Every structure is written in structure tokens, then in C-alpha cells.
Amino acid sequence: MTLDPEKVRAAYPALAEGFALFDGAGGSQTAEPVIAAIAATMRSAVSNRGAVSAPARRSGEIVAAAREAVADLVGGDPRGVVFGPSATALTYLASRTLAQGWGAGDEVVVTRLDHDSNVRPWVQAAGQAGASVRFAEVDLSTGELPVEQFRELIGDRTRLVAVTAASNAIGTAPAVRRIADLAHAAGALVYVDGVHATAHLPTDVRELGADFFVTSAYKWSGPHYAALVAEPALLDELHPVKLLPSPAWAPDRFEYGTLSFELLAGMTAAVDHLAGLAPSGAADRRGRVLASLGAVAAYEKGLAAKLSAGLTAHDAVTVLKAPDGGCPTISFRIAGQAPADTARLLGDRGVCVSSGDYYAAEYFIAAGLRESGGAVRASIYHYNTAEEVDRLLEAVAALA
Ligand SMILES: Cc1ncc(COP(=O)(O)O)c(C=O)c1O
Numbered sequence: 001m002t003l004d005p006e007k008v009r010a011a012y013p014a015l016a017e018g019f020a021l022f023d024g025a026g027g028s029q030t031a032e033p034v035i036a037a038i039a040a041t042m043r044s045a046v047s048n049r050g051a052v053s054a055p056a057r058r059s060g061e062i063v064a065a066a067r068e069a070v071a072d073l074v075g076g077d078p079r080g081v082v083f084g085p086s087a088t089a090l091t092y093l094a095s096r097t098l099a100q101g102w103g104a105g106d107e108v109v110v111t112r113l114d115h116d117s118n119v120r121p122w123v124q125a126a127g128q129a130g131a132s133v134r135f136a137e138v139d140l141s142t143g144e145l146p147v148e149q150f151r152e153l154i155g156d157r158t159r160l161v162a163v164t165a166a167s168n169a170i171g172t173a174p175a176v177r178r179i180a181d182l183a184h185a186a187g188a189l190v191y192v193d194g195v196h197a198t199a200h201l202p203t204d205v206r207e208l209g210a211d212f213f214v215t216s217a218y219k220w221s222g223p224h225y226a227a228l229v230a231e232p233a234l235l236d237e238l239h240p241v242k243l244l245p246s247p248a249w250a251p252d253r254f255e256y257g258t259l260s261f262e263l264l265a266g267m268t269a270a271v272d273h274l275a276g277l278a279p280s281g282a283a284d285r286r287g288r289v290l291a292s293l294g295a296v297a298a299y300e301k302g303l304a305a306k307l308s309a310g311l312t313a314h315d316a317v318t319v320l321k322a323p324d325g326g327c328p329t330i331s332f333r334i335a336g337q338a339p340a341d342t343a344r345l346l347g348d349r350g351v352c353v354s355s356g357d358y359y360a361a362e363y364f365i366a367a368g369l370r371e372s373g374g375a376v377r378a379s380i381y382h383y384n385t386a387e388e389v390d391r392l393l394e395a396v397a398a399l400a
Helices: 005-010 013-017 032-043 054-074 087-099 120-129 149-153 176-185 232-237 261-275 285-312 339-348 361-366 386-399
Strands: 081-084 107-111 132-136 158-164 189-193 212-216 226-230 317-319 329-334 354-356 375-379
Touching: 032 261, 054 081, 054 212, 054 226, 054 261, 054 285, 081 087, 087 120, 087 189, 087 212, 087 226, 107 120, 120 132, 132 149, 149 176, 158 176, 176 189, 226 232, 261 285, 285 317, 285 329, 285 386, 329 339, 339 354, 339 375, 339 386
Parallel strands: 107 132, 107 158, 158 189, 189 212
Antiparallel strands: 081 226, 212 226, 317 329, 329 375, 354 375
């Protein structure tokens, strides 16, 4: 199964503006069916969930469909899908809820590879509970998160291990399953940040060993809305603070206020869109998602290899090290140039990248690069083309 870039690109209206968009890691462009689904929902009669009228039943159906869609995307159970405004908000909710059971002597393991949204909520929750925090280090010479260190970091007082499925800074996809096995052997839970990985790699939360998996639809062609996926039985054990009249059952009791029905319709449309990127004979949507994202991974890998080779060919360009097999996300610096200046100059040429630490703060502090502006990030998404990679490389050549 392969991607047809022209067909894929036609589904993204924003690409008509002509920018070379290498900032999908900060948010991909929105696919047309997603825009249509959001607009159609807002144009139709929808009221708050209930059984009293067709518009009330419609909102319930939208929520149920979105839980099914996200479950198909990541291999979860629809009854364990919780929605919220962002991965950060959901992780704060999870951290406060889990920390209710922590106390002095308990430990939490986080990593310096992670986006801060899967670090700080745990550090703060542990601090409030009197628990301590242990950090897994990145091997800066390779960009790997070595698994062996987790044997030392995880002990019988470890309550939770928080780890990313892929780095939004350098693309590294750690061996989450092996880390999860170590955590589970010690009786700890595993919270996986799938925000970066979901768009680029086929995901199976059970294969990963993730007790919790968080993902944000705006990174995979959808709207700015997020989901936390867990086994329903695990959610049943947890009791977030909540309003008196709000639902007492999971997953609804984890959801604060009225859900955004229009964004949920957009989320479902985004999953359907992803499932159709590379047509396959799979009978169900889960199978189509896996086939499509397999094709996406292969396509993006080719572009990333071209970009990486082109960047490393410049003496003045330093590419931050990352191991093979991760996401197509490359951070680099041009000698003598602040990353923010590089990004701005590329932006002036219509080539859109990010700069700074992209909230992967611990990684950039450990690398000693945060004070001097972090790095420039070129992140590849499935609508990017080889011609755009050439355009990026030509623009870098003009600056380096
Ligand atoms: C790896 C990773 N985790 C978490 C987040 C935060 O996601 P959200 O904006 O949904 O809170 C991001 C956003 O860039 C990310 O890249």
C-alpha cells in the first residue's frame, strides 16, 4: 500500500496557500472532511445529550461515534476513551486523579525525552503527594532513551512511569513496550504520551503496554481536541474530582462540562480520513487505519531520509542525533545563527518550521541548548513532498 501524494494533498485546503509546511509536529493542517463534519454539526440541530429529542440523541450519537473512532485509531476500547480540550489538560487530570493514592516514599519515573506535558504534571502531582520523582536520561550521542536505565529507576515503590511514544523534538520512538514490561513487573502503571507518535506510526495501545495513552487530534489532521485512552476497568477504579450532578460513571465522569460535539464529529472524520489515506482491502476501519498509517510511515521515512541527508551535507548545519525507526521529525541548528532567526528567515521564504524547545524542555536543558534558543524543527507530515524537501534544503543552503 502506498500513498498518492497528489490525492492526499487535494484533501487539505490550506495547502493551496503555497507554503511548504514543515510544522506538523506543532499542528497539522486540517483535512476537508474534518472541516465539513464540524460545519455540518454546527449547522444541524444538536442539543445537550439526552433522550428527550432527536437533537439530544444526536449529540449522544456523535460522542459515541467519536469514542469508537479513537478506539479504532489506537487499538483501544471505546468505553475507555475520555475526551478533553488538550493532551496537557487530560494529563493534568490523570496526574491529579492518580496522585490521590500516592504518599511519602512512593516514586514516579518521567523522562527527559518527553514534552513537558508528560513531565511537569507528574512532578507537580508527586510533589503535592510527598512522592519523589526519578528522571530517565536521553543518550545525547544517539538520541536514544536507553531501556536498561529503567531497571535501576523502577522499584517496588514506583507507582507510575510516564514515557513518550515518540519525541516531538527529535522523533525518537523509545522501546515503550520493554519499559512498560519493567513497570508492570514492579506493579506500576504506564502513561504514554502518544501526541507525536499517533500521526506517524500505527498504534496499538495494548501492544505498547500503555495503561493510559493520550493523543491530540490537531496533530493528525483533526481539530484541537484530545483523547485519553485506558482500559475501562482501570478508569472504573479512578475517581477524579467532579461536580455533584455530573455523570458518576466512566468515561463520562472524567469529562468536565459539555463536550464539544462539533469537534468530536471532526475527530471522527479525521480518523475516517486517515483510514482512507492508502486504500486497502481491510474489512474494518481499524484494519484500514493500520494499513494507511503503515503506508504513511513508509512514505514519511523516505522524505525524512532525504531531508536528513541534505541537512548533514552542510558543514554549517548540525542535526541533533536521533536513532532510526522513529518519527520524521528533525531538529537542527545553523552555526552562528539563533534558531529563531533561522526559522524566521525560512518563514520569509514560505518554508514553515518551528524553533525553540517546542516544550521538550528537559531534553534541551540536558543537551545544553535551551539557553541559546533550542533548535529549528522540520517535521514531516504525510502531505509533504520530495519537492518541498528540496525547497527546504535550498532555503537552508541560502542561509548556511
Ligand atoms: C509530544 C507532545 N506531547 C504533548 C503535547 C501537548 O499537546 P496538547 O497541545 O494537546 O496539550 C504536544 C504538543 O505539541 C506534543 O508534541
